[in-house]
Amino acid sequence: MSTPTASYTCPYCRIPSEGAATTCPHCGAPVDVRARVADSGWAEQPPIRDMAKIHFNRSTCQIAGKYVPVAEMNLDPQDSVYFSHHVLLHTDPSVQLEMMRMQGGWNRMLAGMPLIMMTARGPGHIAISADEPGETIAVPLMANHAIDVVEHRFLVATSNVGYHWENSGIWFTTVNGDEQEWHYPLGQTMDRFTAQGGPGLLLLHAPGNTFIRDLQQGERILVQPGGLIWKDRSVRMFLHFEYPHGQYWFSSARWQAKSIWLTLEGPGRVAVQSVFEPPEMTGGVMSSSGSTTQYW
Numbered sequence: 200m201s202t203p204t205a206s207y208t209c210p211y212c213r214i215p216s217e218g219a220a221t222t223c224p225h226c227g228a229p230v231d232v233r234a235r236v237a238d239s240g241w242a243e244q245p246p247i248r249d250m251a252k253i254h255f256n257r258s259t260c261q262i263a264g265k266y267v268p269v270a271e272m273n274l275d276p277q278d279s280v281y282f283s284h285h286v287l288l289h290t291d292p293s294v295q296l297e298m299m300r301m302q303g304g305w306n307r308m309l310a311g312m313p314l315i316m317m318t319a320r321g322p323g324h325i326a327i328s329a330d331e332p333g334e335t336i337a338v339p340l341m342a343n344h345a346i347d348v349v350e351h352r353f354l355v356a357t358s359n360v361g362y363h364w365e366n367s368g369i370w371f372t373t374v375n376g377d378e379q380e381w382h383y384p385l386g387q388t389m390d391r392f393t394a395q396g397g398p399g400l401l402l403l404h405a406p407g408n409t410f411i412r413d414l415q416q417g418e419r420i421l422v423q424p425g426g427l428i429w430k431d432r433s434v435r436m437f438l439h440f441e442y443p444h445g446q447y448w449f450s451s452a453r454w455q456a457k458s459i460w461l462t463l464e465g466p467g468r469v470a471v472q473s474v475f476e477p478p479e480m481t482g483g484v485m486s487s488s489g490s491t492t493q494y495w
Contacts, residue, residue, distance in 0.1 A: 211244060211411065212339045222251040225400075226337040227262055244409035244470065246334050253337055255357055255400040258321065260337075268335040269328045270355060270402055274321025281362075282327055282355040284315040291323030318358065327355045329404035336403040336470070338429065340394035345432040350386040352403045352428055360399035364388040369424070369438060369461065384424030384438070384461065384478045391432070403428060407474030414465025421460040425475035431467030438462070 207218025212226035222229055227247035247253075247262040254260075257275035262268050269288060272280060281299050290296065299316040319325045329335070338346065340360060347365070356362070367385045374380075392401050405428050414420065414434060421439055430436070439460040459478045463469050 210242075212337070214339055214341075222248055224252070224254045225339045227251040227253050241410045241412050241471075244334075244336065244411050247337065253400065255339075255398075260400070260402070262335055262337075266332055267328065267330065268333075269326050270335055271324060271326040272319075272355075273324050274319065276320070276322045279318050279320040279358040280325075280355050281316060281318045281358055283353070284317050286327050286329060286354055287317070288326040288328045290319065290325040293321075293323035294325050295320040327402070329354060331404075331406060333404055333406035333472075333474075334409055336405055336409055336428070338401045338403060340392065340399045340401055342394050342397050345391055345393040346401070346429050347432060348390040348392060348401075348403060348429045349427050350388060350390065352405065353390055353392075354402040354404050356392060356401045357399045359395050359397060360401055361393045361395045363391055365391050369436065371438060371440075371459070382478060384459065385427065405470075405472040405474075407472040409470055409472055411468060411470045413468055414463065416466045418465040420463050420469075422463060422469075422471055423475045424459065424461040424478055426471040426473070427461060427463075428470040428472050430463065430469045433465075434467035434469055435464045436461055 207230060208215045209223040209226060209228055209230070211228045212223060214223070214225040216224050218230055220230065228245050229248060246265070247268070249265055250261060250263055252259050252261050256278045258273055258278040260270050260272045262270055274280070274294065297318050297320075299318045335354065340346065365388060367383065367387060367389045369385045370381060370383050370387075372379055372381050392399075409428065412420070424438075439462045441458045441460070
């Protein structure tokens with residue numbers, strides 16, 4: 200019996216497949232879509248088609264719906280995934296659900312409630328939903344590859360994808376009279392996911408359209424801090440401040456910043472969403488920043 204050979208490489212997840220189906224079996228992107236790249240270099244990540252199936256290990260994940268997508272997984276007895284308790288929509292009684300112990304604790308809060316992590320092991324079906332409009336993004340991870348994800352974008356991951364949080368290193372302070380206020384445009388921490396021992400699958404949620412870009416070595420772009428979804432670990436980032444009189448790149452300044460940008464420097468991929476909130480300045484003057492001259 201002959202072994203099928205890969206004849207198609209997905210332009211979004213870059214993983215080869217036979218190309219026989221209408222969607223990529225690794226990330227769900229349509230195989231017949233023509234890469235639409237703007238002059239600026241950004242490519243629109245096509246939404247996963249309704250009822251498209253993604254394959255991982257011995258299991259499948261079917262993305263159902265367009266407005267508020269649901270990721271329904273058919274888990275093999277040898278496969279398991281983990282997720283936060285608040286995204287669980289439904290599950291078969293045969294699926295084994297357990298609390299997940301996190302080293303160092305998953306100690307952030309969401310809507311005033313602790314985030315409780317759970318694992319699910321097959322056989323059976325389990326459905327995950329972000330419970331808000333947007334896109335479900337499938338990010339297949341090759342062995343030992345790591346990406347950094349902004350807080351509250353995570354949906355579910357296969358159990359061989361390791362997780363820990365890192366300080367974002369992106370902050371600035373403002374002074375208003377005798378009061379000093381700290382600001383974290385990306386949040387104080389970011390989630391780092393790494394595929395261990397083999398390929399893994401990570402599902403994220405973006406409340407808007409998603410755009411991806413490959414940055415070359417040393418190439419820089421400026422994005423709204425609230426628009427970042429994820430980046431390759433190799434991509435460095437720091438803040439860029441623009442001032443009324445044209446001063447740039449100060450690590451400490453006493454001027455009121457005109458605008459605040461997140462600088463991303465390659466090499467590596469980055470993904471942004473079309474929905475974002477500009478950083479709040481609250482009328483204070485810039486005092487200091489820990490990220491204008493240091494990389495993370």
